[in-house]
Amino acid sequence: MMHPAVCALGVLALTHALPSRGSSRINPSNATYVLPQSDPNPSQRAAEIAIDRAGYLYGPPLLGNNSFFPTGPLGNQRVAADIAVFTANASYITESIEKEAGPVEQAIMSAGGFKNLSSYELLYKDQWKLSNPGRVAPGAFTNYTQDLFFSMERLSVGPFSTRRLHPSKDALPFPVDAATVKKLSGKTLADLHQSGSLFFADHSYQAKYSLQPGRFAAACSAYFYIDPKSGDFLPLAIKTNVGSDLTYTPLDTKDDWLLAKMMFNNNDYFFGQIFHLANSHAVAEIVHLAGLRTLSARHPVRAFLDRVMYQAYAIRPVGSQILFNPGGYFDEGSAVDHNAVLSFVNQFYPSLAGRFQQNYFSTFLKTQGLIDCTYGPPLKHFPFAEDAGPIVASIRKFVTSYVYSYYPSLNLLNGDLEVQNWIKESNTAAQVLDFPSAPLDHRSTLIDILTQMAYLTGVNHHVLNSNAPSELSGTLPFHPSAFYKPIPTAKGVDDLVAFLPSLNQSMKQVTLTLRFNRPTLPEEHGELVDMFSASSFLGGQPQGVQQAKDVFRNEMEALGAKVEGKQFDERGLSQGMPFVWKVLDPRRIPFFLCV
Numbered sequence: 129m130m131h132p133a134v135c136a137l138g139v140l141a142l143t144h145a146l147p148s149r150g151s152s153r154i155n156p157s158n159a160t161y162v163l164p165q166s167d168p169n170p171s172q173r174a175a176e177i178a179i180d181r182a183g184y185l186y187g188p189p190l191l192g193n194n195s196f197f198p199t200g201p202l203g204n205q206r207v208a209a210d211i212a213v214f215t216a217n218a219s220y221i222t223e224s225i226e227k228e229a230g231p232v233e234q235a236i237m238s239a240g241g242f243k244n245l246s247s248y249e250l251l252y253k254d255q256w257k258l259s260n261p262g263r264v265a266p267g268a269f270t271n272y273t274q275d276l277f278f279s280m281e282r283l284s285v286g287p288f289s290t291r292r293l294h295p296s297k298d299a300l301p302f303p304v305d306a307a308t309v310k311k312l313s314g315k316t317l318a319d320l321h322q323s324g325s326l327f328f329a330d331h332s333y334q335a336k337y338s339l340q341p342g343r344f345a346a347a348c349s350a351y352f353y354i355d356p357k358s359g360d361f362l363p364l365a366i367k368t369n370v371g372s373d374l375t376y377t378p379l380d381t382k383d384d385w386l387l388a389k390m391m392f393n394n395n396d397y398f399f400g401q402i403f404h405l406a407n408s409h410a411v412a413e414i415v416h417l418a419g420l421r422t423l424s425a426r427h428p429v430r431a432f433l434d435r436v437m438y439q440a441y442a443i444r445p446v447g448s449q450i451l452f453n454p455g456g457y458f459d460e461g462s463a464v465d466h467n468a469v470l471s472f473v474n475q476f477y478p479s480l481a482g483r484f485q486q487n488y489f490s491t492f493l494k495t496q497g498l499i500d501c502t503y504g505p506p507l508k509h510f511p512f513a514e515d516a517g518p519i520v521a522s523i524r525k526f527v528t529s530y531v532y533s534y535y536p537s538l539n540l541l542n543g544d545l546e547v548q549n550w551i552k553e554s555n556t557a558a559q560v561l562d563f564p565s566a567p568l569d570h571r572s573t574l575i576d577i578l579t580q581m582a583y584l585t586g587v588n589h590h591v592l593n594s595n596a597p598s599e600l601s602g603t604l605p606f607h608p609s610a611f612y613k614p615i616p617t618a619k620g621v622d623d624l625v626a627f628l629p630s631l632n633q634s635m636k637q638v639t640l641t642l643r644f645n646r647p648t649l650p651e652e653h654g655e656l657v658d659m660f661s662a663s664s665f666l667g668g669q670p671q672g673v674q675q676a677k678d679v680f681r682n683e684m685e686a687l688g689a690k691v692e693g694k695q696f697d698e699r700g701l702s703q704g705m706p707f708v709w710k711v712l713d714p715r716r717i718p719f720f721l722c723v
Contacts, residue, residue: 160668161428163534164546173424184420186557190444191452192473194406194482195414196558198441207441214442220648224258225639236631245624248605251638259642262716265600267707272606275378278389279352279363280705282329285601286400287512287591290329290352292497292504295322301330301349304365308377312364313353320353324504327352331395332369333475337468343610345463346370346391359508366392372617384619387627391615393607394463400601402472404592406481409443409721412584416440418558422550428534429547432578435665436585438720461636463610483562488576489520489583509704515691515712516587522683524579526660529676531575541571586656590717597641599711609637644723650715657684659719688715
């Protein structure tokens with residue numbers, strides 16, 4: 129990427145200087161937000177925008193070739209201030225982990241270590257009461273060997289890597305023994321494909337990543353299918369794409385098949401964690417940065433963006449310094465090293481993760497063939513859509529009220545030079561991928577943009593990160609971040625523990641996932657339910673916005689109570705899954721890009 133308006137001052141040079149955020153240009157409090165054509169002080173407003181435009185510059189991307197990162201005098205100040213807030217927010221979880229880790233390790237050593245797969249439950253059972261009060265998902269240790277558990281993770285904790293194969297536009301990626309497919313599904317592979325019942329997840333690109341010494345991983349591709357009789361979403365086959373390139377199915381031995389599912393989970397966990405970096409952080413940041421350079425702090429759109437982008441610019445520099453640096457937290461526990469992170473971002477940011485409109489909630493799921501599919505049967509259960517959909521709908525309802533409160537007439541939108549400059553800037557200097565084109569001539573388009581920004585910061589991010597890894601997607605033994613024995617070149621394994629991390633390495637994985645938690649959010653009013661409740665945001669807003677906030681908050685409270693009340697039904701399932709997934713409780717997840 130070219131780097132227009134790049135300032136030579138290093139982004140991290142001021143990370144220990146903690147500037148005040150009291151400037152009215154940065155975070156107006158109790159101010160009246162006003163469109164530029166109605167501002168009684170247009171010359172002062174123009175001068176302030178000029179200062180912002182000179183102070184917020186586009187710096188080089190961080191953590192791969194993704195979006196520009198803020199630099200310049202004001203950009204560096206904002207990054208430093210966000211890092212200070214992030215550090216304060218992270219202090220509780222850091223201290224809690226340090227306090228609780230010792231007793232966990234001692235309890236496992238007293239039990240004789242990991243003797244079998246069941247022993248890994250000792251890492252979690254009755255532990256981490258401060259660090260992970262949400263606990264591990266019910267069913268995680270009793271049901272993880274079930275195929276339905278594995279497949280339904282693709283529709284809940286990891287919903288972005290699996291797509292339905294189109295009967296005519298997609299070729300079959302790999303063959304599977306015909307008799308095996310027939311015995312499992314009652315159909316041929318071609319039948320499943322032609323009926324629109326076959327799904328595919330592909331992590332074969334990970335085969336090119338270098339492995340760290342003594343650690344191993346596959347690069348799995350997998351088929352899933354809708355069972356013609358039960359309607360269940362089930363796994364069909366997993367291909368390793370390394371070594372002997374074995375293809376596993378549920379008809380293999382119990383240990384072979386379980387290892388195959390673990391190998392896929394290892395790849396999918398890597399995908400989810402780095403995809404979220406390129407999909408939520410990098411995208412939301414660059415759209416906001418374009419707004420910082422074009423919108424007055426008095427502009428209602430700027431107020432909205434500033435609110436949802438709370439502390440946002442801390443994550444990539446902190447990640448560069450302690451997580452994805454050579455020898456950092458990622459290198460300590462992963463099969464691949466930090467260079468794989470950069471390679472992933474370089475590949476997926478321009479092709480998928482960084483594309484703004486393509487990743488609208490419904491648009492993405494339709495493109496993947498997961499909802500509203502016209503060429504195959506519907507999914508019987510889709511927990512991610514079931515939980516996230518109502519949240520996105522409530523966000524959109526608030527945003528619609530917000531936009532119409534300031535733009536009751538389309539002429540006001542057409543005549544708003546600041547918001548038009550923001551759209552133009554996003555498409556040119558900021559190089560936002562797949563952003564709505566200029567000019568902005570429909571209020572519905574602005575509603576789409578602001579809804580997506582709130583979705584990225586308040587929903588999308590937390591499906592993959594925040595408390596999700598410690599509650600399920602990063603838990604052992606089913607989701608190891610590395611294997612410690614070479615990937616088999618032949619079937620017939622009989623000791624899965626030998627492949628899994630030692631106590632020391634397990635503690636590194638567990639404590640890293642816990643670092644993403646923010647258990648004190650309710651006390652700090654940083655949860656999604658309070659996304660639009662801050663006085664610094666509401667001050668000076670029209671009455672319609674105040675009322676819309678109340679509606680949004682009430683809806684989030686109701687959704688949270690519904691999520692909290694989830695339990696197993698008479699079949700031992702919750703939303704069609706053999707585990708209870710409570711990650712997207714609006715009263716527990718942040719409204720912002722917390723980590």
